Amino acid sequence: MNLNIADRTAIVCASSRGLGRACALELARAGARVVINGRDPDKLEATAAAIRQETGAEVIAVAADLSTEAGRTAILAAMPHVDILVNNNGGPPARDFRMVDRDAMLAGLEANMIAPAMLVRAVIDGMVDRRFGRIVNITSGSVKMPLAGLDLSSGARAGLTGYLAGVARSVAHANVTINYLLPGSFDTDRITSLVAGQAKASGRPAADILADRLATIPAKRLGTPAEFGAACAFLCSDMAGYITGQSLLIDGGIFPGIM
Template identity: 70%
Template sequence: MDLGISGRTAVVCASSQGLGRACAWELAKAGCRVVVNGRDAAALEETAAAIRAGTGAEVIAVAGDIGTAAGQQALIGAVSQVDILVNNNGGPPFRDFREVDRAAMEAGVAANMLTPIELVKLVIDGMISRRFGRIVNITSASVKMPLAGLDLSSGARAGLTGFLAGVARSVAHANVTINFLLPGAFDTRRLRSSVETAATRTGASVEAIRGEREQAIPAKRFGDPAEFGAACAFLCSAHAGYVTGQSLLIDGGAFPGVM
């Protein structure tokens, strides 16, 4: 399927690995010029080189902390215009809410709510003037199904969703869409690290912990990051102009609800 975005320029935050990388890869396959981002310059360049080799796309690597004004300006300023923005950032670590002090709360809200909003502000007027823009925010399944221990992540990402919900409606007339992707359990390095930590803590094998978690998902497996990237690419496509302000849950059926 031709997504109709060949020649567009996409900026994908936190894309040196995991779901961000998968989104960058799929957008590159669709013909976009892609700006990838991460803090580890060496890992980021490896990702950029792999995407270039695998897709033939132009890939620009911008290493830096997007939580800073300088990092944001370097990322957005790497290209003359941004047609597609994929907001992504790591979440706060798993911990009991009693252990989350004010500094941790401020850092979590800054990373998972304020920074994405600041990036949207930097690109949205240009999108409106060109009558095309696609913004996808990677949040979490915990926005819809909060999990104890991820309270800060759930709260900050839910705040981002609420803040941008009204913005999405205000720019829809200009063919600018803002949507949210809510990932469940995907087979990423972060998930594998979590499984290994649980195995160490409980004394069970990594295989046993992984199998137990997979069996709890109706699909009986973890998600493939490529599946997530494909969903992101569709929301960024020319065919998704009538989809805005929506939260798409991708979790293999783990959320036990109707909507």
């Protein structure tokens, strides 16, 4: 399928690895010029080089912490304008809600609600003026089905979803869309760290913890980053202009709802 986004400019946040990297790779494959981001300059440049080699696309690496105003300014300065924004950021560590003090709560809100909202605010008027814009926010399956220990992550990401709901409807007339991708269990470093934490807390082998998790997923496997990246690229495509304000759950069927 031709996504018709060749020569579009894209920013993909937190994209040196995992699901963010998969989104950046698919957008680059489709011909977009892509800014990737992470905090580790060496890892980030290695990812940029790999995507360039695989796709031939222009890839710009910006090492920055997007939870800070300086970091957001740096990534926005990498392109003269932004056609596609993929908001992504690591979630707070899993922990009992009783262990989340005020400072931790503010940090979680800054990373997973405020920072992406500020990036949206920075790019959306230009998208409206040019009559094209695609914003995809990577949140979490825990927005629909809260998970013990991820209360702060769930709350912050649900807050972002609610905050942008009205915004999405206000710019739809200008061919600007705002959508959400809600990942379940994917084969990334994030799931590895969660399983390791559960194994340490329970004293059980990590392999057993992972097997228990897979048993609850109707697909009986973890998702692959490539599957996720493909879904992201479609939502960023020219053909997805009639899809806005939607949360696409990609979880192998684990959510027990009918919608």
